[in-house]
Amino acid sequence: MKILFVLPLAIGALTLVSGCNDNDNNSNAPEVTPAETSQPLIQLGPRPYFLVNDMDDGELKNALQACESLPPASSNFSIAHRGAPLQLPEHTRESYVAAAKMGAGIIECDVAFTKDRQLVCRHAQNDLHTTTNIVAVPELNAKCTKPFVPANPGAGTKAEAECRTSDITLAEFKSLRGKMDAFDENATTPEEYLGGTANWRTDLYATEGTLLSHRESIELIKELGLKFTPELKTPVVDMPFEGDYTQEDYARQMINEYIAAGVKPEDVWPQSFLLDDVVFWVNQMPEFGRQAVFLDEKSNDPDNVSMAYMESLTQKGVPILAPAIWKMLTLNSHQEIVPSEYALNAKAAGLDLIGWSLERSGPLAEGGGWYYQTINDAINNDGDIYKVIDVLAQDVGVIGIFSDWPATTTHYANCMGL
Template identity: 30%
Template sequence: MADRRQVLRIGAAAAAAPALAGTVAAPALAGNSSSTKKLVVGHRGASGYRPEHTLASYELAARLGADYMEPDLVITKDGVLVCRHEPEIGGTTDVSSRPEFAARKKTVLLDGISVTGWFTEDFTLAELKTLRATERIPAIRQRNTLYDGRFPVPTFQEVLDLRKRLSKELDREIGVFPETKHPTYFQRLGLPLEGTLVRVLRRNGLDRRGAKVFVQSFEAANLRELADKHRVQVPLVFLTGGAGGPFNDPRSYADYLTPAGLKELSQFVDGLGPEKGQIIPRNADGTLGTPTALVKNAHQAGLKVIPYTFRAENSFLPAELRVGTDVAAYGKAIDEQVTFLRTGIDGLFTDNPDVGVLARSLV
């Protein structure tokens, strides 16, 4: 698969956008070429400011300067890709308040973990469209609860349509960075994500060299199938956690991230999406420690590195960058992102795209 691999396209310069109250304005980045600019991925859209995985969140991400929108993809009973963080939707929609769907609450083994709630595979798209999105972490993002009940669950096609419209309106191409969520789980249900994703991309003319698309997954087998069976032409990104390994895979993430493991990965993927602690771990006191060799080793294997997830609230920041004691208050998020960008990473996933755009302009 080495001949399929291509240089990751980081995208055109981000345009300036008006900032929300209390956020950082996204500046123009004159002179920052598309070949060297760090990539800013709007993680689940601009989920620091709107309920995640809604068209409102994705649109705001683009308007704040993100190069890419990042939808997590799950699938409905009738085989339509929709954007949710997990198959279980009790925590991100108002389904628990809908008596007509009460009987669909169930318990499943989701990648070996018992999970109780409502699951997309039990809903047709028409039924899912009657639900409304809610903020996933209201205790931290109370302001986002203002929008609870306002937005429906979008399909992947709707995100691609939004991408096309905004690219014309903003006069710069907006990318899309979909993640296949729990692909083994859905395969076992007879609702595989891979073929459906490829068909949607091809229907939209996006499975081609140079398209502003990345496909990502926490499962190496899923990415191998996309590369070998479906022969996708867009770059693939292997996501890794700080512990454990891909579901139903005897290998750990740590094993995949050894020099030998990275060399093997480079035969079928183009980049890594590690948990940010794998780039700079935290000390016992919660402060940032010494950067690891992962960025260097991945680059030597020909892989780009785009870690996750950068957020502005104190609860997600290293101890020395928190401001005050309120876990929901903003800390020194710009400083954190600048620190990570200086390790040589090729971009980052952030819930606050305007902060990411500003941080990369300072590096």
């Protein structure tokens, strides 16, 4: 069943179901326009409400509880990180559709290339051994950079494999089945190696995992009436690949597939961890470069949080900076979560911010793990995820948040007018 959603309101300049004040600082946020195609009926499921009920008592909890009766709607503030990989195999048709049904307004395809230089959706060029069933397909396992090697308990060695998209053709890639991103290091058979899913995830929905080329992801997301944030994955092979396929060829090819599909530049947020890719789009493909996203994984050394660093990015034309959540947050003297120096300097330099990634560290009851490392001491229950979202949205002023389970962010976006 499909229903046409008209998305009339905004958070900052981002689409919401209720309440808005235009935020001129979010210059790279999407314009508010009616959906041009039908979208799935939005169904947030029980998780957002479970998390709200787990929150500490206070105004934020009361506000989110009061919004539970609102009809949910898609929001560009809610960005699907690889689809919905908390419970469904990442970068698969099923995972993207699930994310759309949870109200993600923007869906991510991480882009890698195959041996025949076709673009596909994979988080890394060399993750096929953990995200697909390739090691259990003998003829394709044999083509892997490092075919499956079983564990040897007697010798104390662990199971190993490395399979790259560039090891196989697009047709061979399409013959594989997506699975939850995991492996069993103690496996003695290929079938055992496919296990290892974390106990806070599930294999319940991993019986189907339809892999997608980048072009197919574009068509699917268009059909869903949503927007795009492709990430050009850093190659693990030497570039130029096979001597003549350069990094610029790769970066240009990704954008050209949107042009060929008739996608408007304002509906695309191209990303890369390589600053040179972002600068290339800004200078060589400026219509798409206006919303280019630099994914920042630098450490929080003083030089990497300074105003000089932020201004160096704006001088290169970078419009949007996307760090891990922890880089934008810190604790004040009262152990309250507040914007970090990094976030304050980025905003002062004129950079828009996007955060990654919620719902990726497992339960937050024990401090939240790597993604919350600067604020672990202020986190003691799963409901604290909404405290984190609230500070990112209201105090840091991010224009969107990646999540492995977009319903959580969608509920906040639907509820809170800025």
